[in-house]
Amino acid sequence: xxxxxxxxxxxxxxxxxxxxxxxxxxxxxxxxxxxxxxxxxxxxxxxxxxxxxxxxxxxxxxxxxxxxxxxxxxxxxxxxxxxxxxxxxxxxxxxxxxxxxxxxxxxxx
Amino acid sequence: xxxxxxxxxxxxxxxxxxxxxxxxxxxxxxxxxxxxxxxxxxxxxxxxxxxxxxxxxxxxxxxxxxxxxxxxxxxxxxxxxxxxxxxxxxxxxxxxxxxxxxxxxxxxxxxxxxxxxxxx
Numbered sequence: 001x002x003x004x005x006x007x008x009x010x011x012x013x014x015x016x017x018x019x020x021x022x023x024x025x026x027x028x029x030x031x032x033x034x035x036x037x038x039x040x041x042x043x044x045x046x047x048x049x050x051x052x053x054x055x056x057x058x059x060x061x062x063x064x065x066x067x068x069x070x071x072x073x074x075x076x077x078x079x080x081x082x083x084x085x086x087x088x089x090x091x092x093x094x095x096x097x098x099x100x101x102x103x104x105x106x107x108x109x
Numbered sequence: 110x111x112x113x114x115x116x117x118x119x120x121x122x123x124x125x126x127x128x129x130x131x132x133x134x135x136x137x138x139x140x141x142x143x144x145x146x147x148x149x150x151x152x153x154x155x156x157x158x159x160x161x162x163x164x165x166x167x168x169x170x171x172x173x174x175x176x177x178x179x180x181x182x183x184x185x186x187x188x189x190x191x192x193x194x195x196x197x198x199x200x201x202x203x204x205x206x207x208x209x210x211x212x213x214x215x216x217x218x219x220x221x222x223x224x225x226x227x228x229x
Contacts, residue, residue, distance in 0.1 A: 031213040035154075042203055042222050043154065048215035086154055088216070097207070097214055098146070098156020098169055 004032075004087055004101035011107040012077045020072045022087030022101045032070035032087045034063060037103075043086065047072055074106075082108045111136040113204050113220035121198075121227050127191040131204030131220060138162065138180055142207040143187045144216060145178060147200035155200075159207060160187055194227045201225075 004024040012018035022032055031050060035043035045054050047063035060075045070089070074081055087101040117129035131143070145157035158168035160178045168176050172191065180187040191198060201224050205216040 033213070033215040042219040045215055045217035049210065049213045054217055096170065097167065100154040100156065103153045
């Protein structure tokens with residue numbers, strides 16, 4: 001088994017670029033997917049695979065991966081990007097799909 | 110587009126069985142993987158498990174002994190049963206469709222979620 005580690009809080013000035021990271025052994029072999037969750041709402045997929053955005057997700061969201069770290073980058077953060085962000089991947093066995101990071105609360109200043 | 114909607118009791122007594130159903134509209138459940146994910150109040154997300162389009166299941170090891178996920182193709186819905194619940198099972202329960210390719214998977218879309226409280 002393994003776990004995914006995220007910084008609990010990150011802040012960014014309006015219009016600036018921010019990177020949210022997710023660390024875990026399984027990320028050496030599997031891509032992460034990223035979810036945005038606003039208060040009282042269900043999570044929304046923002047990035048999956050190598051760097052794929054679902055329809056309707058702004059192109060200021062991008063993903064990358066290096067070694068045991070996956071990253072979600074927001075280029076030109078907007079006020080509406082303030083939310084919790086969760087990464088997800090498989091465990092190191094590759095069989096169990098439900099490894100979530102603890103979440104990062106993004107504050108846009 | 111595909112939409113998911115959870116339904117079931119909002120209050121369950123300790124030691125009883127929690128039962129939820131996810132109704133899928135706008136697409137067939139005879140493809141993809143169909144998941145349950147929960148979120149205790151004020152906490153992070155926890156994957157519960159899935160049932161695949163072929164009826165195969167994959168469960169979170171920590172819940173496996175109490176868990177059953179199954180699908181009803183005729184109703185285009187899938188369901189969750191979690192037995193012997195305790196207060197630790199209090200959470201918002203989401204259903205979600207999962208897509209997968211080699212080396213990656215993703216949950217999209219999600220239902221709006223339903224709060225289940227375990228209390229006497």
